[in-house]
Amino acid sequence: MPIPMRPDSLEIAILLYDGMTALDAIGPYEILSRLPNTAIKLVAKEPGLVVTDTRYLALNATDSLTDVPTPDVILLPGGSAGTMKITQDQAVLDWVRTAHANTQWTTAVCTGVFLLGASGLLTGVEATTHWASTADLAKYNARYRPARFVQSGKIISAAGVSAGIDMALYLASQLRGEQVAKAIQLAIEYDPEPPFDSGSLQKADQDTVQQSRKLLRSWFLDGFQKFFPDQAIPKL
Amino acid sequence: MPIPMRPDSLEIAILLYDGMTALDAIGPYEILSRLPNTAIKLVAKEPGLVVTDTRYLALNATDSLTDVPTPDVILLPGGSAGTMKITQDQAVLDWVRTAHANTQWTTAVCTGVFLLGASGLLTGVEATTHWASTADLAKYNARYRPARFVQSGKIISAAGVSAGIDMALYLASQLRGEQVAKAIQLAIEYDPEPPFDSGSLQKADQDTVQQSRKLLRSWFLDGFQKFFPDQAIPKL
Numbered sequence: 001m002p003i004p005m006r007p008d009s010l011e012i013a014i015l016l017y018d019g020m021t022a023l024d025a026i027g028p029y030e031i032l033s034r035l036p037n038t039a040i041k042l043v044a045k046e047p048g049l050v051v052t053d054t055r056y057l058a059l060n061a062t063d064s065l066t067d068v069p070t071p072d073v074i075l076l077p078g079g080s081a082g083t084m085k086i087t088q089d090q091a092v093l094d095w096v097r098t099a100h101a102n103t104q105w106t107t108a109v110c111t112g113v114f115l116l117g118a119s120g121l122l123t124g125v126e127a128t129t130h131w132a133s134t135a136d137l138a139k140y141n142a143r144y145r146p147a148r149f150v151q152s153g154k155i156i157s158a159a160g161v162s163a164g165i166d167m168a169l170y171l172a173s174q175l176r177g178e179q180v181a182k183a184i185q186l187a188i189e190y191d192p193e194p195p196f197d198s199g200s201l202q203k204a205d206q207d208t209v210q211q212s213r214k215l216l217r218s219w220f221l222d223g224f225q226k227f228f229p230d231q232a233i234p235k236l
Numbered sequence: 237m238p239i240p241m242r243p244d245s246l247e248i249a250i251l252l253y254d255g256m257t258a259l260d261a262i263g264p265y266e267i268l269s270r271l272p273n274t275a276i277k278l279v280a281k282e283p284g285l286v287v288t289d290t291r292y293l294a295l296n297a298t299d300s301l302t303d304v305p306t307p308d309v310i311l312l313p314g315g316s317a318g319t320m321k322i323t324q325d326q327a328v329l330d331w332v333r334t335a336h337a338n339t340q341w342t343t344a345v346c347t348g349v350f351l352l353g354a355s356g357l358l359t360g361v362e363a364t365t366h367w368a369s370t371a372d373l374a375k376y377n378a379r380y381r382p383a384r385f386v387q388s389g390k391i392i393s394a395a396g397v398s399a400g401i402d403m404a405l406y407l408a409s410q411l412r413g414e415q416v417a418k419a420i421q422l423a424i425e426y427d428p429e430p431p432f433d434s435g436s437l438q439k440a441d442q443d444t445v446q447q448s449r450k451l452l453r454s455w456f457l458d459g460f461q462k463f464f465p466d467q468a469i470p471k472l
Contacts (some may be wrong), residue, residue, distance in 0.1 A: 023266040023424065026293070030259040030397065033290035034451065040292040049296055054269035056276040057262070058296035060285055110425075131425060148429040160425025161266065165398070170431045182434035183447035188259065189346075189367060189396025191435030192428035193384040195406045198418035199427030211419035215270065 010038040010175060013071035013099065015115075016061045017044060017092075019082010019223055022052040023161050024109040025059070028075055028168035034184045035176050041068045045092060053079045053223060065095040070102040073175070077164070078110030078130065080216070081223030087118040097121065106155050107171060109164035113157045117142065126152040130160035131201045132216055162199075165190065246274040246411060249307035249335065251351075252297045253280060253328075255318010255459055258288040259397050260345040261295070264311055264404035270420045271412050277304045281328060289315045289459060301331040306338040309411070313400070314346030314366065316452070317459030323354040333357065342391045343407060345400035349393045353378065362388040366396035367437045368452055398435075401426065 012032050014025050033040045044050055044061030051058050076096070086092055096119040100106045108116055110130045116122050117140030126145045127137055137144045149158040149167035158167035169190070173181035198204035204212070224233060248268050250261050269276045280286055280297030287294045312332070322328055332355040336342045344352055346366045352358050353376030363378045364370070364386045373380045385394040385403035394403035405426070409417035434440035440448070460469060 021266070022262050026258050026262040029293060030257070030290075033292055034455070040290075042292060054266075054276075056269055056278060056298065057265060058298075060294035060296065062292065062294075131422075148427075160423075162401070162424050162426040162428065166429050166431060173431070178432065179443065179447060182432045182440065182444045183451055185430065185432055185434050186367075186436070186440045186444055186448040187396075187451055188398050189435060190398040190430055191384075191439065192398065192430065193402050194421060194426055194428065195402060195409070196414065196418045196421055198421050199425060200422070203427065204418065204422045207415065208418045208422055211415060212422040215419055215423055219270070 008037065010035070010073065011041060011068070011071045012038060012073040012075065013041045013043045013068045014075045015044070015077065015092075015112075016042055016050045016059050017079075017082060017086045018050050019053050019085060019227060020050065020077045020079040021110060021161055022054075022057055022059065024077030024079070024112060024164050025075065027162060027165035028107075028109065028171075030188055031165070031168040031172050031184055032075070034187065035172055035180065038175070041071060043068050045089070053082055053219065065092065069095075069098060071099060072103060073105045073107065073171070074099050074103055076108040076112035076115045078108070078112035078114075078161070079223075080111070080220045081227045083111045083114060085227040087114050093119045103154065105171060105174065107157070107167065108155075109158045109167065110160045113137070113142075114140070116140075116155065116157075121155070125155055126150050127155070127157040128159050129157060132213065244273065246271070246309065247277060247304070247307045248274060248309040248311065249277045249279045249304045250311045251280070251313065251328075251348075252278055252286045252295050253315075253318060253322045254286050255289050255321060255463060256286065256313045256315040257346060257397055258290070258293050258295065260313030260315070260348060260400050261311065263398060263401035264343075264345065264407075266424055267401070267404040267408050267420050268311070270423065271408055271416065274411070277307060279304050281325070289318055289455065301328065305331075305334060307335060308339060309341045309343065309407070310335050310339055312344040312348035312351045314344070314348035314350075314397075315459075316347070316456045317463045319347045319350060320460075321463040323350050329355045339390065341407060341410065343393070343403065344391075345394045345403065346396045349373070349378075350376070352376075352391065352393075357391070361391055362386050363391070363393040364395050365393060368396075368449065
């Protein structure tokens with residue numbers, strides 16, 4: 001039995017696609033799906049399973065993009081080579097553009113922001129993204145602002161992967177008030193205590209940065225061979 | 237083509253079940269699935285989709301419990317009424333017990349620790365869980381230690397939901413060394429900056445605590461009606 005929605009109900013569409021990073025979407029999902037009087041739509045080009053970038057986990061898209069043309073909020077997760085692939089998909093970019101014209105908030109996590117870029121929506125916008133991809137913002141005429149998340153008009157972009165959790169708490173406060181956001185923060189006991197302090201380029205030592213870049217490159221190349229089987233592997 | 241595994245390869249089984257909390261599993265997954273020379277098995281009683289506690293998202297289990305009898309590491313996510321249901325499933329408890337006898341590490345997030353309790357594995361163990369459920373540890377003769385995550389022998393338990401991310405970073409360092417764990421922390425840019433400081437019972441104001449308890453109760457009752465349709469709703 002569907003839960004009856006009040007007139008001020010919200011529809012939040014989270015885009016899923018092959019090669020996306022799971023936590024980019026699921027961090028925010030864990031917060032946004034707990035908002036009162038709010039429906040989450042997990043949308044993809046076609047309903048069904050999408051496989052995340054590290055290959056083991058598949059998430060189920062419940063709706064196609066055309067089923068959810070005018071959500072109140074959209075959230076675009078990032079990824080690696082899979083994101084490069086989907087930013088070339090005109091049907092997806094058309095959906096992003098049309099949806100954005102009607103949203104209250106348009107949000108992106110990590111390299112998901114390049115879906116906005118490829119849709120022509122980043123010109124003159126202040127934004128952030130994963131630390132390894134910040135230089136690419138200039139390609140879309142966006143201005144990089146180093147921050148955990150950046151609001152620019154109704155567009156909110158978050159830094160890499162886990163930054164989506166912080167961004168979603170802010171978004172929750174904008175949608176349903178700070179009191180609700182704080183109650184959800186407590187419900188998911190989001191009082192982080194990372195055992196190491198190497199979560200940003202500024203804090204990590206040089207060996208960690210070097211090894212992290214090497215890992216990112218290997219994951220990208222893995223994905224590239226999957227998503228662009230006919231293309232020569234790019235020099236990085 | 238399967239990736240060839242070296243002799244020191246690790247198999248990590250993450251349990252999935254209806255009514256689990258998505259982030260309990262996906263936070264750790266995002267870290268553990270990036271470990272070198274490691275295979276993740278997403279196991280459930282039967283392969284296929286499980287629906288998470290907030291109802292929109294389904295995750296795909298690739299293997300049945302009997303397919304993965306002796307993983308090197310197990311990770312048990314929590315949830316609300318769905319966790320209450322699965323802690324009564326003897327086939328699942330049997331798998332937990334047998335797997336635990338052979339693991340290098342047995343780990344649980346949030347109320348997932350009660351799967352260990354119901355399997356008889358918490359007697360005399362120091363553990364933590366979600367702040368709203370700490371009193372239940374005594375039912376299983378465990379000793380509550382207030383911490384983001386607690387190691388007691390080879391059992392590691394994490395506090396509520398998001399605490400699994402911190403725990404998984406520690407686990408990653410134990411499995412593959414601190415340098416690898418730190419490189420993955422940077423790769424997922426885990427440098428948290430929650431916009432509010434209400435993620436623990438100690439830090440949240442009384443209104444937030446009260447509203448959070450109210451939300452937790454409503455989610456539990458929703459789930460209870462789903463998982464125990466023939467039972468009277470418990471007084472809370």
